Amino acid sequence: MRKKLLYLLLLVPYFGFAQAPSTALLGTKTLYLPKQTKFTPVPGGYKAVYINFVGRHGARHLTKDxxxxxxxxxxxxxxxxxxxxxxxxxxxxxxxxxxxxxxxxxxSISESGANELRGIAERMFTNQKDVFTSDEKVLVSTTKKGRTKESAEAFLAGLKTKSAPLSQNITFNYADDDHLRFYDFSKTYDxxxxxxxxxxxxxxxxxxxxxxxxxxxxxxxxxxxxxxxxxxxxxxxxxxxxxxxxxxxxxxxxxxxxxxxxxxxxxxxxxxxxxxxxAALNTLGNAEDFLKKAPGLNNNGIQVRVAAPLLADFINTTDAYLKNKPVIADLRFAHAETIAPFAALMGIHGAAEATNNILTFEQVWKAENVIPFSANIQWIVYQNPTNGTHLVKFLLNEKEVAINGLSTKTFPYYNWIAVREHYLKKLKTLNLGLQDNMHEYLLKLK
Structure with missing residues (x-):
């Protein structure tokens, strides 16, 4: 089922292709707009030091001739x-x-897609300047698909307009498919x-x-x-x-x-x-995405558990930064099929709730909010150099979000130790350890 149009579009005059993205909600083909522009002040004594990021490719052309x-x-x-x-x-x-x-x-991604990604990168730099004050390295990971590499290049172009030295400090990890196209390797998920x-x-x-x-x-x-x-x-x-x-x-x-x-x-x-x-075709397309890639009827179903390798990777890379700072940002570029289950597995409020009534699923999940073109999830890590503690803020499409089952007195900032413990418990229930072979996990997933 192709990806569709929200009923809101029917209430807006059609002006051809020059429509602003906000007036054209098309499920997973919705053009990207940041969901938030003013952010909660960082708690006193903390500053941003590291970014863990995964994003969907930008707006694209058809995927087949x-x-x-x-x-x-x-x-x-x-x-x-x-x-x-x-x-x-x-x-x-x-x-x-x-x-x-x-x-x-x-x-391939389109001109609109490249512009989306450049904008996300420029805002990342502007909002997290403390992260990019050094000449430390950035790791960029993609899938085997060319549009994810094109998306990475567009994103980096946005960063480089803000910080030219970054161009000398980028390492590429192409075809990181165990973490970013995990859904390709599970026969049971197929x-x-x-x-x-x-x-x-x-x-x-x-x-x-x-x-x-x-x-x-x-x-x-x-x-x-x-x-x-x-x-x-x-x-x-x-x-x-x-x-x-x-x-x-x-x-x-x-x-x-x-x-x-x-x-x-x-x-x-x-x-x-x-x-x-x-309106009907839009709803049906969004429902198929919700059922096959997102919380669907069971937010612990295989369509969510298949994303466990990416959650483990986010913990491992955050641990690596806190231990020896190999990179100041891990930037990954993937697909809607990556973002939707990862958001559900993380427990992001508004992206992780299942339904027992498919006729009302849009009350708990909307494709244009979770996986539009250029959708992204960010973990921003903050450090207090005085006491050495760390906080994490979670962003979905640049919006501060809450994590189901995880409490904090300083929302949207969460204590890293509590975050790590919360997700390790979740991975344990899935029989996956941080150092396990992720490919084997996917092959054996039931």
Missing amino acids: IKLSYAYATVSKADSLNVLTTAGKTLKQFILNLGKEEENHVA EFKENGNWTIAYQKLAKAKKLNDIANRFAQKFFKPNYLAKLSQTDKINFVEDVYGFYTILNAVSAEIKAVGLSPKDLNFKTFFTPADL
Whole structure:
């Protein structure tokens, strides 16, 4: 299911691709905006000394060639058989136009994505200047995917505009997939994604949102009856989800659309959807993310436990800094599938609550708040040089957040010793030690 549009969008006039990110909430394809700009003062005697960071890649293009999509294949075949309606011919041209824009950009971050990441980096430097006052090293880790490397470069460009010496002190750790694409290595998690109990909840929601009716009405716009009759219900659902996915990517690639001489009217996929259909498809897409990557029906389910290697890595790297300061910042760039379960495993309030009623899941979890493009989690470590104690502040998308089950008298600042003990207990319940083989853990995860 493609990532979708929150109902708020339906209340805002559509101004083409020049919309501000705040007016276009598209689930995981929501453009990034910081969630907070004024912060709680640091307790007296403490200053920031270290940053532990993981972020999703920036706003991106489609992840596969549009010619490989079901919608492209179906429309092309129908056109060759002369069974497209007038609307179908218009849709085909929109798809071809999007393909023109996407040429040579597939799976890469967009100009908007690069700007998101530069902005996060610049604000990090401005807000945590004490961390960047020395010539200490920074470690940058990515996954095997090119868009995470592109995201790292964009982020570093933002830091370097504030601190040129940083360019001489950066170490790269490419393809750190045990920590950042942990979901690739668990066969049990793969089985859960395909056939887990979440599918029952999803089908309940799909029935409530009348997905079959939406798909049927949508397909009727584009194909003549004799061809339409040959499409199965699954075909129609795949078709509407593909076209919806094309629609939701447009804000992310606005600069590239303009660069190839196209305008909003050349890619007006929205015209084929009713407002109610957009709202339903948005909710369904967000639900699938919630159920498969986030707290879902069980915030201790495999879709959350699979992120344990990253939590162990955050503790280990924080320990390493406190012991011998190898780097002043660990900067990781990954995916939505990394951020959502990690936020849940950490117990971040607003990102870690499960539901027992899928029809109301949006009351406890919203994709655009947790995993928009460039989503990020930061642990900011503060030191009191007088007594040697440390505090940690947690940020989700640059917003100070609370940790479920962990108390503090100085919110949003938590005592590091208490934080470490809290998370070590959590890892112990998952049968994972800090020095264990993370790859083996993932292979054996049940």
